[in-house]
Amino acid sequence: MTAEITAPRRERLAELLSDGENLIVFANSQGKLQKFSQDKNFLYLTGLNHPELIYVAGKFGGRFNDMLFIERSDPERIVWEGEKLSPEEATRISGIKRVRYLDEFYTTLSAMCPMMKVIHANLGFAALNQPPTLAMHMLQPVRDRHPQIEIRQLNDLIAPLRKLKDAWEIQQLQKAIDVTGQGILDIMGSARPGMMEYQLEATLFYRMQDSGLHTWGFAPIIAAGINAATLHYDKNNCQIGKNELVLMDVGADCNGYSADITRCFPIGTKFTARQKQIYQAVLDAQKKVIASVKPGIKLSELNEITKKGLAQAAISLGLIDSEDQIGRYYMHGVSHFLGLDTHDLGGREAALEAGNVITVEPGLYIPEERIGVRIEDDVLVTKTGHKVLSAKIPKEIKDIEKIRRQVT
Numbered sequence: 001m002t003a004e005i006t007a008p009r010r011e012r013l014a015e016l017l018s019d020g021e022n023l024i025v026f027a028n029s030q031g032k033l034q035k036f037s038q039d040k041n042f043l044y045l046t047g048l049n050h051p052e053l054i055y056v057a058g059k060f061g062g063r064f065n066d067m068l069f070i071e072r073s074d075p076e077r078i079v080w081e082g083e084k085l086s087p088e089e090a091t092r093i094s095g096i097k098r099v100r101y102l103d104e105f106y107t108t109l110s111a112m113c114p115m116m117k118v119i120h121a122n123l124g125f126a127a128l129n130q131p132p133t134l135a136m137h138m139l140q141p142v143r144d145r146h147p148q149i150e151i152r153q154l155n156d157l158i159a160p161l162r163k164l165k166d167a168w169e170i171q172q173l174q175k176a177i178d179v180t181g182q183g184i185l186d187i188m189g190s191a192r193p194g195m196m197e198y199q200l201e202a203t204l205f206y207r208m209q210d211s212g213l214h215t216w217g218f219a220p221i222i223a224a225g226i227n228a229a230t231l232h233y234d235k236n237n238c239q240i241g242k243n244e245l246v247l248m249d250v251g252a253d254c255n256g257y258s259a260d261i262t263r264c265f266p267i268g269t270k271f272t273a274r275q276k277q278i279y280q281a282v283l284d285a286q287k288k289v290i291a292s293v294k295p296g297i298k299l300s301e302l303n304e305i306t307k308k309g310l311a312q313a314a315i316s317l318g319l320i321d322s323e324d325q326i327g328r329y330y331m332h333g334v335s336h337f338l339g340l341d342t343h344d345l346g347g348r349e350a351a352l353e354a355g356n357v358i359t360v361e362p363g364l365y366i367p368e369e370r371i372g373v374r375i376e377d378d379v380l381v382t383k384t385g386h387k388v389l390s391a392k393i394p395k396e397i398k399d400i401e402k403i404r405r406q407v408t
């Protein structure tokens with residue numbers, strides 16, 4: 001993510017700020033011996049994938065100014081941690097010209113505080129049994145000394161920007177989706193009864209890393225049989241029994257952007273009669289919802305269409321007697337926004353606009369029949385309707401069975 005990509009975002013943000021309004025965005029910290037994962041708002045605004053940085057921006061006297069705070073390099077730590085980001089490198093990657101050191105953060109901030117009215121910060125949320133987030137902790141001195149400054153959640157300010165994907169962002173999502181789809185095909189073309197769920201996960205992870213994508217967008221779900229009826233099953237440690245249906249809810253990450261795809265397939269060469277009925281019901285409902293995706297419609301409306309479609313199917317499958325009982329077998333939202341976060345910023349009541357990317361993922365979960373089916377595609381909202389970014393990944397019964405028949 002280069003300065004050419006992030007600078008226009010900061011310009012758009014500057015237009016949203018009025019005098020005395022500021023942003024303070026904290027990069028994530030590096031956990032000991034852990035893979036680093038950046039705060040998504042920080043990444044969006046700076047393109048810097050490094051820990052322990054702070055981005056500060058504000059408008060005073062009609063002028064927008066911004067700066068970065070970085071770590072000072074400690075020669076004795078270099079052998080352990082490598083070189084820190086230098087001021088020149090920080091400017092080259094981000095395009096942000098003013099760079100200072102973290103030990104200057106509070107003195108710089110103190111000088112700015114008398115002019116500040118509002119600070120938008122990536123405060124995040126901390127449950128009662130959790131310590132405060134980094135941003136809450138770092139901004140506590142401001143709260144104590146300058147109670148007149150209003151501190152708000154950055155997400156509310158930045159969501160309208162992040163919801164509208166530009167061409168580069170759509171390319172990243174498309175790459176993440178294409179590689180995920182290839183890995184799904186690898187699994188469908190090789191899985192056999194008796195294998196462990198995590199062996200299927202390994203097949204997809206190999207495809208991802210071999211294709212240049214080195215992390216998951218979220219913890220992959222590979223769930224056989226009754227495990228697929230647990231919505232957030234992520235143990236992936238069971239053996240796949242004969243005749244079971246396997247659900248894969250997976251997504252690779254490409255430059256911070258996450259795919260989110262769900263496909264199901266029978267571990268045998270074909271669906272059983274009952275699996276076919278349930279699968280087709282979910283597929284029909286999914287197609288109906290996708291057909292409704294266009295500018296102006298809300299996620300909550302898509303969910304109503306889904307509930308109606310699934311309820312009618314569930315009645316003919318003999319699962320329920322009346323439409324209002326569908327909550328027993330379908331209990332989640334059909335769509336969420338997709339982007340830097342797998343569950344990206346947006347809102348259930350916002351009217352969709354061209355440039356939004358959402359998932360469409362109806363499902364039926366029937367533990368008493370030891371089966372769960374979900375089918376999920378990633379859909380770009382266009383001026384005239386929509387484009388399914390994951391359209392190449394097979395979901396028709398006949399196409400899936402054709403792949404399964406070739407497994408020897």
Ligand SMILES: [Mn+2]
Nearest residue numbers: 260359361376
């Ligand atoms: Mn999803």
